[in-house]
Amino acid sequence: MITKKVVLIGDFATGKTSLIRRYVDNQFSDEYLTTIGVKISKKTLQISDEIELQLMVWDIEGHTDVKATNPAYVIGAHGVILVGDITREKSIENIPLHLELVKRLLKKVPIVIALNKSDLLPNEIEIEIEKKVLDLDASLPEVLKVFDTSAKSSKNVEAIFITLSQALLL
Amino acid sequence: MHIQEIFNAIYEKHYYEYIVLDKTLNCIEFSDKVIDYVDIQEASQMYRNIIKLIPELVGLEDELQEIAQGSREGIEIPLVHRKKAFVTISIQAGRKSRYDEIESIIVLFENVSQFVQMQQKSIQDRNDKELLLLELDKKNSSLEKYNKHMMHLVEAEIEKNSRLTNEIIVTQREVIATMGAIGETRSKETGDHVLRVGEYAKTLALMAGLSEQEAEELKMASPMHDIGKVGIEDAILNKPGKLTATEFEVMKEHALLGYEMLSGSKQKLLQTAATIAYEHHEKWDGTGYPRGLKGEDIHIYGRITAIVDVFDALGHDRVYKKAWPLESILDFIKKESGTHFDPSLVKLFLDNIHVFISIQEHYKSDKKYHKV
Ligand SMILES: Nc1nc2c(ncn2[C@@H]2O[C@H](COP(=O)(O)OP(=O)(O)OP(=O)(O)O)[C@@H](O)[C@H]2O)c(=O)[nH]1
Numbered sequence: 001m002i003t004k005k006v007v008l009i010g011d012f013a014t015g016k017t018s019l020i021r022r023y024v025d026n027q028f029s030d031e032y033l034t035t036i037g038v039k040i041s042k043k044t045l046q047i048s049d050e051i052e053l054q055l056m057v058w059d060i061e062g063h064t065d066v067k068a069t070n071p072a073y074v075i076g077a078h079g080v081i082l083v084g085d086i087t088r089e090k091s092i093e094n095i096p097l098h099l100e101l102v103k104r105l106l107k108k109v110p111i112v113i114a115l116n117k118s119d120l121l122p123n124e125i126e127i128e129i130e131k132k133v134l135d136l137d138a139s140l141p142e143v144l145k146v147f148d149t150s151a152k153s154s155k156n157v158e159a160i161f162i163t164l165s166q167a168l169l170l
Numbered sequence: 171m172h173i174q175e176i177f178n179a180i181y182e183k184h185y186y187e188y189i190v191l192d193k194t195l196n197c198i199e200f201s202d203k204v205i206d207y208v209d210i211q212e213a214s215q216m217y218r219n220i221i222k223l224i225p226e227l228v229g230l231e232d233e234l235q236e237i238a239q240g241s242r243e244g245i246e247i248p249l250v251h252r253k254k255a256f257v258t259i260s261i262q263a264g265r266k267s268r269y270d271e272i273e274s275i276i277v278l279f280e281n282v283s284q285f286v287q288m289q290q291k292s293i294q295d296r297n298d299k300e301l302l303l304l305e306l307d308k309k310n311s312s313l314e315k316y317n318k319h320m321m322h323l324v325e326a327e328i329e330k331n332s333r334l335t336n337e338i339i340v341t342q343r344e345v346i347a348t349m350g351a352i353g354e355t356r357s358k359e360t361g362d363h364v365l366r367v368g369e370y371a372k373t374l375a376l377m378a379g380l381s382e383q384e385a386e387e388l389k390m391a392s393p394m395h396d397i398g399k400v401g402i403e404d405a406i407l408n409k410p411g412k413l414t415a416t417e418f419e420v421m422k423e424h425a426l427l428g429y430e431m432l433s434g435s436k437q438k439l440l441q442t443a444a445t446i447a448y449e450h451h452e453k454w455d456g457t458g459y460p461r462g463l464k465g466e467d468i469h470i471y472g473r474i475t476a477i478v479d480v481f482d483a484l485g486h487d488r489v490y491k492k493a494w495p496l497e498s499i500l501d502f503i504k505k506e507s508g509t510h511f512d513p514s515l516v517k518l519f520l521d522n523i524h525v526f527i528s529i530q531e532h533y534k535s536d537k538k539y540h541k542v
């Protein structure tokens with residue numbers, strides 16, 4: 001079994017805990033309980049008949065101030081999910097800053113971006129989401145792929161983890 | 171830290187637990203309650219690699235090696251969530267003394283639940299508050315957007331309204347001109363006469379010190395002054411040559427008729443037009459008709475219209491006469507000053523005669539006015 005460390009990094013309340021909870025336990029709650037420190041969840045994926053991948057998913061406390069992210073949580077990570085709240089411009093603007101920290105602490109690792117809470121946007125703004133996703137895609141070449149996700153509706157939650165996992169095994 | 175010091179600390183302060191590793195990172199010794207923090211299954215087997223026991227160390231293999239080789243001080247992973255408790259995990263090299271070789275690796279678990287409990291509420295409060303502020307901000311900006319949107323709507327509405335109002339004014343003006351022209355047409359004359367009268371009247375009104383608004387109203391209302399002619403029988407209205415005294419009496423009725431036609435309306439413009447129709451044949455000296463009003467008892471709109479109507483009528487061919495030369499017209503107006511016409515208005519009119527002549531020229535050349 002291959003074991004890999006994956007860290008979710010992003011501003012507070014962007015939905016890191018919720019994304020993990022949806023992915024690992026298939027649950028969601030509207031309540032906001034801020035994460036203190038770090039909590040690890042394990043998720044095992046059967047990649048093929050022979051290959052089993054175990055993800056150690058690090059849910060770390062969110063900080064708007066990027067400097068406040070403890071490097072001890074990030075070092076050793078094999079993959080990173082940067083999380084922004086699609087309804088909170090500032091949290092998206094901060095993604096490149098979180099990315100800087102990641103690049104400083106980690107050698108080349110696969111990175112994906114989750115623009116979360118897409119369920120909160122009415123349908124008409126679908127195009128706007130598309131644009132935000134494309135903008136980030138274009139501006140951050142280190143990033144594998146940008147997803148609009150929803151921990152609430154499950155949209156693209158599997159997809160972010162699977163995309164990252166595939167890259168982890170390359 | 172001396173290895174013995176650590177152990178002492180652990181025994182004194184019960185909230186430390188530890189695991190001792192050999193330099194290949196396999197477990198060789200556990201404190202009693204470390205089982206609270208690691209997987210029992212894994213810990214029950216001797217010489218397990220520490221990474222199997224502590225998932226937080228996955229990915230830190232290189233760093234652990236560096237600690238074992240003395241090239242790295244240590245690692246501290248603070249505030250790790252563990253079965254409802256919070257522990258800070260630290261890994262460091264163990265030596266007998268500062269100057270001795272590294273003997274082992276020590277993994278320490280410090281229970282910091284109490285500290286977290288104290289912090290939790292204030293961190294949650296801070297985040298909740300900040301989130302609330304962000305939410306408010308968002309609401310504000312969407313409100314602003316909404317406001318802007320509303321403003322656009324309102325502006326568009328205003329524009330539409332003013333366009334409509336404009337249209338109404340234009341339509342009204344056309345209706346009036348048409349109405350005036352009906353009277354004229356029945357008497358086989360051009361609709362241009364009524365429009366020129368309006369134009370002259372406004373110009374003279376402005377010269378007499380009336381406001382732009384009043385002058386404009388006069389311009390729009392004065393073309394209707396002869397509307398009463400629609401009630402006069404053809405034989406009289408279109409009779410070539412001079413009217414008999416009786417016929418003339420019938421003809422005079424057009425003033426009252428016009429007044430009666432127009433004064434039924436509540437529209438200010440039509441009421442003004444009614445006054446003009448009523449009073450445009452009154453004379454300054456009181457010898458006019460239908461009421462024989464005198465001097466300033468005649469509405470200024472009536473007095474103005476009287477002058478410009480005569481000026482324009484004499485200047486153009488009519489059924490019963492050829493157009494007069496300008497000089498004769500001016501002589502006539504001058505002669506009638508103080509008897510037929512208001513002398514101060516006549517003075518203004520004659521002093522500025524070039525203005526009226528240029529209006530006349532303008533109408534001659536400007537085809538677009540001929541279509542009414
Ligand atoms: N509508 C909606 N709400 C979400 C979604 N994801 C998370 N939330 C809500 O957002 C709030 C914050 O979610 P968390 O998962 O606790 O956010 P976090 O990033 O872990 O926050 P910190 O631990 O403080 O850094 C909670 O109230 C969630 O219910 C989502 O996809 N859609």
Ligand SMILES: [Fe+2]
Pocket residue numbers: 395396424450451
């Ligand atoms: Fe008349």
Ligand SMILES: [Mg+2]
Pocket residue numbers: 016017018033034035059060061062
């Ligand atoms: Mg969280």
